[in-house]
Amino acid sequence: MKIIFMGTPDFAEALLDTLIHSEHEVVCVVTQPDKPRGRKGILTSPPVKALAEANNIPVLQPLKVREEGFAEKLAAYKADVFVVAAFGQIIPPDILHMPKYGCVNIHGSLLPDYRGAAPIQWAVIDGEKETGITSMQMDEGLDTGDILIKRSIEIAPKETAGTLFERLKPLGSEVLLETLSGLEAGMITPVKQGTPRRGYAKILKKSMGLIDFSKSAREIECFIRGMDPWPSAYTKLDGKMLKIWSADVSTLDSGRPAGTVTEIDSKSFSIACGSGTLIAKEVQPEGKKRISVSDYLNGHALTVGTVFGNS
Secondary structure: EEEEEEOOOOHHHHHHHHHHHHOEEEEEEEEEOOOOOOOOOOEEOOOOHHHHHOOOOEEEOOOOOOOOOOHHHHHHHOOEEEEEEEOOOOOOHHHHHOOOOOEEEEOOOHHHHHHHHHHHHHHHHHHEEEEEEEEEEEEOOOOOEEEEEEEEEEEEOOOOHHHHHHHHOOOOOOHHHHHHHHHHHHHOOOOOOOOOOOOOOOOOOHOOOOOOOOEEHHHHHHHHHHHHOOOEEEEEEEEEEEEEEEEEEEEEOOOOOEEEEEEEOOOOEEEOOOOOEEEEEEEEEEEOOOEEHHHHHHHHHOOOOOOEOOO
């Protein structure tokens, strides 16, 4: 098949690499415009662009795919199918219906659950036991198109969003190639989506990382893992941010107010939650690197009764 690939971040990059090394021909890549990154605001290309250019594949970076004349640029490539993965823009009807096999989306969830921009992270945050990859025939809705192929994977007890991303990449590649082969052979029957069990997986923002200790310790521990590696989960002490990267859970209630340090030993400290206790194992002080709690306690005078909070 002749393919136009539309995607932007690392998850999409892995799928593009799979297509490049397959029997299919990627005739064009569409990705988001370069954006300033870091404190210095250095203009940086999306991962998908760098991979495409390294393989001499033409790259288009429209500010909006709806802009005048862009559909005509795509039509000129005469692609059989458009493959879309974490692209970041809504695709209009004239593009959706342009290629012979339409637009196929590779989505990091078991649709119809977790439609939206951050399905992998929210599956971890919500404490799901499994997630997966769904290939979907795109329609004009937001991740509402007919399901083509769906494959599941278990979420490990200490899984972070980052490790789950990595484990889903090969599954995504398998589902993508199986979907393309099935469409070309006429062997896939699209299935309508049912009613979602879980809601929309909204995009994550830095401001969403603040830990709410009034929630249960189990909820907070899942939240910490779902926010890893970005935007990270954090609390505040004396006006400074303290990120918590790793923690265990105790079901015992201390009776102390939520956010209060209840116990300190050589390798951890415990924080009272709405129910249960969170046992912090790895943290990151503001402006510093990630360290074990053991190292943190060597340089910080944390005491039982200290209260973490919003300020």
